[in-house]
Amino acid sequence: SGADSSTGAGDAPAPEDLIVGFSQVGAESGWRAANTKDIQAAFEDAGIELKFSDAQQKQENQIKAIRSYIQQGVDVIAFSPVVESGWDTVLKEAKDADIPVVLTDRSVDSADTSLYVSFLGSDFVEEGKKAGNWATEEFADADAVKIIQLEGTTGSAPAIDRAEGFADVIGSDPKFEIVASQTGDFTRSGGKQVTEALLKSNPDVDLIYAHNDDMGLGAIEAIEAAGLKPGVDIKILTIDAVKDGMQALADGKINFIVECSPLLGKQLVDIVNKVVAGEEVETRIVTEETTFTQEEAIAALPDRQY
């Protein structure tokens, strides 16, 4: 690998000597598109070669990509694991090849934390709790609240943790009832199809909690097709705060959004530079992010990067 050639012991390798392999989940949502754009721009700006692959949300494609990067002898491998489990074997292969691995966005459930040097991404349980806290305030005067939950990709860290955080907050109050919970796979079409089906069997729901904006935007289409007013007849609560979601929030079709920032590129470049220079890196870097009401979305939209 380029890291230990011509630069002498201890010196940081020149950016142009580095090659980083990145395996991306796919292109399933507005969030993912923004995340890809930001990572590619950050490596471009740093003058570091980034080999990039899109796994179309299939774990086997990510494993193939990581094996390919090992074969090519890249200096660092980074990836966003589409699901939490099933990574130990390929991560051990990277470790045996002395190639450091950085997790971005989503984590893995490997017990052996020596298989990666750092995990950079949001605290999804905290995001779920923020969503639950809003629901608790929004429905403070209600006696009963029926909820449809649109789950993210089955087995993914954000789906597992956002459900956990939300349940932690509302679970103690029996007035909240999740009448149906099903995956829409983080896509707009998935959110629409699942909402259409679940509304037929649960026409009187008060709230749809979608694990990302894209499924919430699909739910809006389904609610309108059913002749109801999204954000009014059925409230919608989502996570991400991508531009299309923020526009729906500004328009009153979504009622609250918990931000999940996709802008991880610069921090990933920093971690890569530290790793190849043999410097210590933080094993867990939590993304800074906030929440948006309708008024806050209206104010933020003009300057929104993604």
Ligand code: GZL
């Ligand atoms: C969260 C990310 C999720 C987004 C979705 O960090 O993994 O995947 O919330 C995206 O929009 O598809």
